[in-house]
Amino acid sequence: MKISVIGAGYVGLVTATALASKGHNVVLIEKDKAKISSINKGKAPIAEDGLDDKLSDCLKHNCLRAVENYQEMLGTDVTLVCVGTPSNPDGSIDLSYIKQSAREIGKMLGKKTERHTVVIRSTVIPGTTRGVIIPALEEYSGHKLHDAFDVAVNPEFLQEGSALRCYFNPDRIIIGEDDKGAGDTVEKLYEGISAPIIRTDIPTAEMVKYASNAFLATKISFINEIGNLCQKLGIDVYEVAKGISFDYRIGDRFLNAGLGFGGSCLPKDLGALVQASRGLGYHARLLESVMEVNRLQVLKIIQAVEQKLGDLKNKKISILGLAFKPNTDDVRSAPALRVIEMLINKGAMVKAYDPMAMPNARAVLPEGIEYCRSAEEAVRGGDCVLVLTEWAEFKNESLYRGEIVFDGRRVVDPRNAKTFCDYQGICW
Incomplete structure (x- = not known):
């Protein structure tokens, strides 16, 4: 054809x-x-x-x-x-x-x-x-x-x-x-x-795409909400997710608690659906809540860093991961970018590494960020390390030995992490 x-x-x-x-x-x-x-x-x-x-x-x-x-x-x-x-x-x-x-x-x-x-x-x-x-x-x-x-x-x-x-x-x-x-x-x-x-028919096909993305976003915000509660109770949300995943009505996809969702689809499509609902005179409360939970989730890692380090002015923060997910260079609506912008607004000095996404990140982030050639270089000399994308190479435990680590993606196994670094997960 x-x-x-x-x-x-x-x-x-x-x-x-x-x-x-x-x-x-x-x-x-x-x-x-x-x-x-x-x-x-x-x-x-x-x-x-x-x-x-x-x-x-x-x-x-x-x-x-x-x-x-x-x-x-x-x-x-x-x-x-x-x-x-x-x-x-x-x-x-x-x-x-x-x-x-x-x-x-x-x-x-x-x-x-x-x-x-x-x-x-x-x-x-x-x-x-x-x-x-x-x-x-x-x-x-x-x-x-x-x-x-x-x-x-x-x-x-x-x-x-x-x-x-x-x-x-x-x-x-x-x-x-x-x-x-x-x-x-x-x-x-x-x-x-x-x-x-x-x-x-045509409108149904159009709606299938939005309903699919809205449901996936809802699963992510749901498990993050459960994770935030689990952290206060001293419960590992990943064990909870494993337990519920065997229910065939739930499954095991999109149950990875952490920083929340980003990318070119979920935030954009959810926002469009909410605004379209308002135009029809309908208040999509659930979808708005999904967006709000996702917005607030990024703040948790900033709050954790401030609680540990105090005033962030002139603190050197090492960032691992810029893309919204691994195996892509896409930084659109990536949680890492929001984290970095907040750190800079608080006076922190940021050094960052991502295997693919640094050129795209450099094009949209403020000047003054130090982009490193390797994860090792990014970690070296920082006051703490923030893991924001779950790239496979970030699983290397030797990167974090002796460091203060805030893990937003469960890249490091928390059961082992505390034996070689000062470790904190975002909702586990």
């Missing part, structure tokens, strides 16, 4: 590469010329396991190329929209990128003679595809839906650090359709992939 993918961000690049690796002819349309150049050289502009190799193989077989011009869409049968939907300052969804894409796609649809399918992979609030995207496509193409083009929604559930594995081994495939032909086209994209396929 001839496919165009709009947006070479995380979702777009992984999706385009995965489809090209299955033999489809894919053109990736992106405005950022630096990204285009990097992709066409076989170098992914994001850190993702196996992506560079897969991308290089696709380029070698001439089944993927990155371009700037939407005109390239004319030679394709299907367009997948993968542009970002970031947050406005109030937490509501920013649809500016998707509106712009819809306008440009619409213009191209007006020039086509063959029927075309537009698939929305971007995360959008329920009602957006029917209420915003389809009207824009109709206005700028001069055609009505189903006359010259069809639209479907296919939300993505990729997990950073293992996105290609997630693409080829999904838990489920959700297809939102108002036309069976559009749904059939999307389903063909997944030929050879074994997973339950749920075909539903």
Whole structure:
């Protein structure tokens, strides 16, 4: 199949590469010329396991190329929209990128003679595809839906650090359709992939993505709330989590108590859903509480450090981990960044190390932070160590020997830690 993918961000690049690796002819349309150049050289502009190799193989077989011009869409049968939907300052969804894409796609649809399918992979609030995207496509193409083009929604559930594995081994495939032909086209994209396929209407498919992320965020804030209580009772919350995980209704995923959630999806999508609820006159109390628990969780590590060291002015704080999770360079809404900003505001001197995320962190954090070449260098000479991302290399106990350690991710086994360092967990 001839496919165009709009947006070479995380979702777009992984999706385009995965489809090209299955033999489809894919053109990736992106405005950022630096990204285009990097992709066409076989170098992914994001850190993702196996992506560079897969991308290089696709380029070698001439089944993927990155371009700037939407005109390239004319030679394709299907367009997948993968542009970002970031947050406005109030937490509501920013649809500016998707509106712009819809306008440009619409213009191209007006020039086509063959029927075309537009698939929305971007995360959008329920009602957006029917209420915003389809009207824009109709206005700028001069055609009505189903006359010259069809639209479907296919939300993505990729997990950073293992996105290609997630693409080829999904838990489920959700297809939102108002036309069976559009749904059939999307389903063909997944030929050879074994997973339950749920075909539903468009608003339901949009809502499935938000409900999924809201539930995962809720599990994290729940176990952190339990962890905070357990710490006051002298109970190990990880033992509690293990005990409840054997209940098949609960499971063992997303029960790692600690600093809370970050990244490009959970905070953004939860905020958008809360704001959309307010717009409908509904007060989503549970979701607001999930966000508030997550906001407060980061404060716990600052409070613990102050209780131990006193005034933080001119204290040297060693930070291990900047990315919101291991095996990625993504620092969007990473708890580590909030911790560092609070430390700096209190007059502390910060030195930091992360195996992948330092360039991205440097671009958004204030000046004056010392970025180190290794974990050993970051720890050396600090008044205390804060472990904020659970990278495998941070499990090395020799890093912490004789140090004051505040562990936000249960990287160090607390049962052993107190034999070689002054150790404190965040909610255990």
